[in-house]
Each structure stands twice: as C-alpha cells, then as structure tokens.
Amino acid sequence: MGSVRQRQLKLGAILAGVGTDFSQWRDPELPPNASIDIDWYIQNARLAEEAKFDLVFIVDSPFITPDTAPHFLNRLEPLTLLSALAVSTSHIGLVGTLTTTYWEPYNVARLFGSLDHISKGRAGWNVVTTGLEGASRNYGKDKHLDHALRYRRAEEFVDVVKGLWDSYEDDAFPYDKKNDVFLDKSKQHALNHQGEYLSVAGPLALSRSPQGYPVIFQAGDSNAGRQLGAQIADGTFAAVEDFESAQEYYHDLKTRAKALGRDPASIHVLPGIAPIIAETDEEAREIAVRREGALDIDKKLVALGRAFNYHDFRQYPLDAPFPDTSNLTLNSYKGHAERILRGVNADRLTLRQAAERYGSWRLSFIGSPQTVANEIERWFVGNAADGFNIRVTNPRDFKLFRERVIPILQERGLFRTEYEGTTLRDHLGLSVPENIWTSRKREDSSRADAA
C-alpha cells in the first residue's frame, strides 16, 4: 500500500466514563454513573463510529484505594463491556486493557479470541503488566512481580496466547455432515509450551478468529516497556509529554522495531490527548484554566503519587524542594515516574510546582478547531505520531472534535471519510498473520520439493 496512497491518521476514542482524573466527573453534562452505564458506552462508541474512528479504547487497572480517581473506583470490566459494544456497533475497533501479571493465558486467549469472533474481527488487546504494587494482594501474592520480570513474563505470555490462537488451522473444520466429519483431527494442534514462567498445553477450544490474532497494543514507556512494544505491538498508546518527547519516542520505537526485523510502519504510535476546543483559541484557553482551577492541590498530590505506587505526597511541605524519593522503588509506572523526576531535577521544582505540572498532567491540544487540527497535522507530519487516542469524557469537547476538527482533517486528506474494511486490521492496514502450523507445513513441503 504505502506509496500508492497518502499515509492516514489513526484515531482512537478513550471511553473512560467519568474520567481518570479528579475533575471531569463534575462536568454538568456528564452522567455521574457513566463508568458503569452500558448505555453511555454504547452511545459514545456509536458516535465515534459515525465519526469513522479506528477504535475505542478501554483503560484498566486491577487495584484501587479510597483515594483513586472516579473512573477507576467503579467501572465495567473491559472484556464484558467490549462484547456488549461488539453487537451494538459494526465497524469500529474494540480495544481493551488486560494485565499479563494476574491472569492465566488460557483464559485470556479465550476471552479475546471470543471477542474477535463476536465482533467479526474488531478485537484488540492492550497488553500491560500492572503498575500498582497493591494489585498483588488482590491475587493472593505477597509481593508484586519486579518490573523487569513483569516485562519478560509479558513477552512469554503474549507468545503463549498467540500459540493458543493457532490451535486450529483455518480449514480444520470440514463440517461434512454426510460423512460425519466435524473436525479434521490433523489440523488441531496442542501448543505444549514449557517456558520460563508459563506452562500451557492447549489446544484452545476456539477456532482462529477473523483477524487471525486480535490486534496487539501496548502502553509501557520505560526501557523494558519500549522494547516489549517494539517486539509485540501493532500499536502503542504510550504517554508523551510534548512534541519533542513524542518525536524521540516515535523514532526510538520504530528504530527498535526495525532492529528486530519488523517493518516500522506496522507499529502505530498513538499518543493520548485530551483536546480542549472552543470557537477561538482564547476561549479554549479560558476553559482550560477554569478546569485546572477546579482541582485542589491534595488531589494533584494523589495523582502525582500514582506514578510512585500511590506514595502519599500529602505528608511533605508543599513549598520545600521536591522530597527525596531515592528510597521509593520505581517498580510501578516506571517510565512515567522517571519522566517526572527528570523534570523535577532539570527545573529544581518544589513539591507544589511538581504537583501543578504533573498532578493534573495530560497532553491537551487547546484551541479553535483549526488550531487543534493544525497541531494534529504537525505531529503527524513531523513523525511524532501516527494518530491519536482522544479522551472523550467531556461531551462538549468530543462533539466539537467530531463535528469541527475531523472535517478539517478529512478535507486535508489526512483522515478517512468512510471505512474501507470491516476489521480493525483493515482500518490499520495490517494483514492477517498466517497460522504457524500452516506456515510450518508449507515450509516443510517446499523443503521436501527442493530436496
């Protein structure tokens, strides 16, 4: 494809109900139970589909405290939610987050494989390893797995899940009623995986789904996170701070992928953004300032602490230098914590300044529809992004994005006006991977021919 047609933006819609920060839920237009209301999700998924988004994206995390932000406190589980969306939409991709640290690969392979069948080829799995150490106690473990081990385990886990998805070759079921042949037994394969962390026999009780494998996303930003993304991901949602850090991330990820023998264009880098849109730039900036002002400093300190495994920064003096964190292990959201510490050290921030900068931190494109479209194009053309994952919690911003920003992008030829395919792989220009057993048979037979 590549050279024939112009490279196209990819857009995701983050459906996070009442929002992953502390202020969004207070918006008068947002139903306060949005995070557990399937009708809210269906409505917004359909709006995103009407606007030709590539996918909806469901965030997740398996640990909360009383101080956790509203959406995380009380929300639908991603796989059940996405299955309900699958039969309520027809084209949009359905991507859910699930941790490799606290699930069994056999169950995960079934859930996403089944979602891909139910959605007729629109499932995606955002692979995470779980940042918050407290999660271990929800799963009978005294200690959260160490950061490096989590990522090694994740790599093996995804391999195993793909192996299970290959349990049946594409033509394994002749469905021959006359001769009583339901299954061609030679085309059912046990995986018999025995690895460093996992041992899984198989076969999975599920034929290959329309996409072969559901699409793999990944969001880690530490060194190990980037390496995993370069190895396994068809797309990444990693957080970036600004245009320059996004360019660095983009270049680094594609370079790593190329070094692993992959086509860099087959990994889609989609930073998350929270656009704030109004008729004029000035009006949009006023809205941004007003929203920021609604957040008290305590909530910003809690949000800041999340990157450090919910370390409670409320215990320190606000206007003193940022506290010494050298005895906090970075076993949580390591990439994010490292980015905060780099900023703190570079600009010698006080705790208050750090909380103001990072405690309500999000990448906002702020301005008129024209300004936001320009910024999107600048990032896209400047190799800082292949597209964006858009926060849609604020109904007004989402409406303006769909009705005012997207038409500009379409006019410029940067974004589709109609879906050209029906699967998420179609939208992302990804082919269906061949079943590994079929490949082996083909290779064996061509070797035999050559001999």
Add this chain to the structure above:
Amino acid sequence: MGSVRQRQLKLGAILAGVGTDFSQWRDPELPPNASIDIDWYIQNARLAEEAKFDLVFIVDSPFITPDTAPHFLNRLEPLTLLSALAVSTSHIGLVGTLTTTYWEPYNVARLFGSLDHISKGRAGWNVVTTGLEGASRNYGKDKHLDHALRYRRAEEFVDVVKGLWDSYEDDAFPYDKKNDVFLDKSKQHALNHQGEYLSVAGPLALSRSPQGYPVIFQAGDSNAGRQLGAQIADGTFAAVEDFESAQEYYHDLKTRAKALGRDPASIHVLPGIAPIIAETDEEAREIAVRREGALDIDKKLVALGRAFNYHDFRQYPLDAPFPDTSNLTLNSYKGHAERILRGVNADRLTLRQAAERYGSWRLSFIGSPQTVANEIERWFVGNAADGFNIRVTNPRDFKLFRERVIPILQERGLFRTEYEGTTLRDHLGLSVPENIWTSRKREDSSRADAA
C-alpha cells in the same frame, strides 16, 4: 409469596450450539458453525425470551482433546457471549459456567458483577470445579486438584467473590458535584480475606450490581457436589437419570439446605432435558430411534469415557463384562461416574450395553406436545423438579416446545404468560441480598440502642 400464588415452573434454555453429543450437529437445519456464531446465539436467546423462559444457560469446560464432542471443540467463551446477549435481549436471565479451580476470584467477581450491570440485573454464575484432569496442564499445574479439595476451594471461592461484590455499600456514591464528593469513603470496604486456599484484599472496583449478587447455580452431583449446592446455590442443574432418581436428588438437596438453615424453596432444582416432540407419541419415538441409530459405538465409548476423565474404553472387548475400573480414580465427573457404575453393577452390563445406555445418555421427554407437558407436570407436582433446563440445539424440537408445549403449561397455570419483573432474581422469586457491611452496621446500631 408462596401460599398466595400457585408455584410456577422455571425454564432454562441450554444454548450449546452444535451440541454436546456427537449427533446433533448433523441435523440439516442446524448451521455447523452455530457454536461460534454470535448471531445464532442472539436468535435463539430472543426466541427463548419471546417464550418467557427464565434464563439461557451456557455450558463450559476448559479442556479438550481431538475426540471431544463438536460443541466443546470450538465455542465462544461464556462471559463475552453473555455480555453480547445482554444488550440483545431485555428480560431473560443469562447464566454462564465458570470453574473456581482455574480462575482468580478477583477477576471472576469483576466479570460477573460487570455482566450484571450490563444486563441490568440478569446475570447468573454456574459454579463448577472442572471434571477433566487434563485442564490442569492448560493452567501450568502438573496435577488436577483432588475432588474433595476442589469442592472445599469452591466454597471458599464463592464466599470471596460475594465479599468482593460487597465492596461498596449501596449508597457509597453521593455523586455530589457541587461539593466535589464522588465517593463516601466510609462506604468502600476492603475484604482482606485470608483463608485456607485464597488470600484476597479488595476492594473490587465495582459497585454492587442490580441483583446485589448475581444468581448462583451449581451442577455437581457427588456427595460433595450436593453439599456445595445446598450451601451456595440459588438453583441447580444436576443431571438426573429418571423420575425416581430425580425425586431422590430433589429431596436430598432440599433436606441438606434446610439442615443448613436455608429455606428449601429458595433453591430451584432444574434437571436438564432434551425433549423429542412430534404430532404423535409414535412419531416422536421413531425420531428418537432414528437419531440414536446415527451414532456409532466408538462415539458412545468416547462419551462414556468422559465421566472417567476421558478414559479410552475403545481398547476393551465390547461384549465382555464391563472392564475393571477400580484403578481409575474418580476425580473427574465423580457423581456421573458413580451413577454409571451403579447401573453397570446392578444390571451386570457388558461394555457395549453400558455404552448404549450411558454413552448417548440424556434425559429425553419423548412424545406429543401433550405427553411432554404431562411428563413435565408429573415431575413438577411430584417434587422431582422445580422446572427444567431445556436443550434447544435441535431447531425443530425447540420450536415445538415453544409453540406447542409451553402453551399447554400456560393453560394449566404452571408457567408465566408475561414476565412480571426485569431481573433474574425477579423471575426466580429471590430477593436482593443485603450488603454484609450494611447489615453489620445495622446490627451494631441496634445492639447499641439495646445497651
């Protein structure tokens, strides 16, 4: 309720695609991919709902071999499937099977709690402990948990899941936008369970669902299975062989429940049946004989072996006495295996005779619509059943059951003509259990008042 209105039959529809035996998939009217086709499930769930069934039921098991029966070989995962059905129907209960042996309670509590939110109060969980030993190797375990331990673990598991469903009191979320109070922190509760098999901190990131707890079903038939059912179940699907064994099971289960301090009427006993219906009894019997004849003896031997952990009975002479099974452990479908051995010993069956009797065994009500309705009434009035779980794989039998049998049951006042409520608890006449923390607070405050 009880005395005011006539006791009502409860009906479930078993949606098992191409069927859990070896012959059903060959029916010319049945699409051979029914087990993985969400449209087949939606269509049949809607037909069951139009007929006012209480629930649809999804069987499951996490282990297959090349010899497994067609539906089990290749099927949708129950929770994703039921979530898709939840938004495609409005009243019918949605019950799925999930094993306590190979899942994490935190994940299970989320999945079923979320399904109950998505379905607006129609979720049910059929608790099983997994019969087939081979499952262990799909989950990194060398050995399947021993039968008795599986049941003790299951009891603790269900307790933990219920505890997680109670993480929030009903009024935990004031949603006070003006005063910035999303959560009343005093009404979020960590479970901090430390038990024999499980250790789970909580809280779950999900508010109580419309039913408080999704409805609990159970299907075990061994001594341990019946005891677990009596303790935890709102309904049971245990297999029974005939009217007499059904009466024995019914009486035993209700007696056990009473001994545990429960109201016996709060457990619904729903045997599974596979009605074969035609205009006349004779015609129905002919259909039954024809279907039976389509099965070869090898498939019956495989089906027989399933109760003995897929022991391969094809290795023994067919017309010799039933082989010595004393060195087969009964760690699989123990209740079913014991029932087969009782029959074998009582009637001194050869292997062929045992395979003919149990290898395609199912409880069939065979006859005209009138005959089938009479038989249903006899079981219901005779305290052998509170209702039935109907196999709907054969499109013709299902149609006749809905259009010809159900109207007779309705005329006799045995079955509803309209839904009176919207939740599965409504249909089964079960109240919403109070949150345990709310109960404790109420008890504490009444003790304080008394002091």
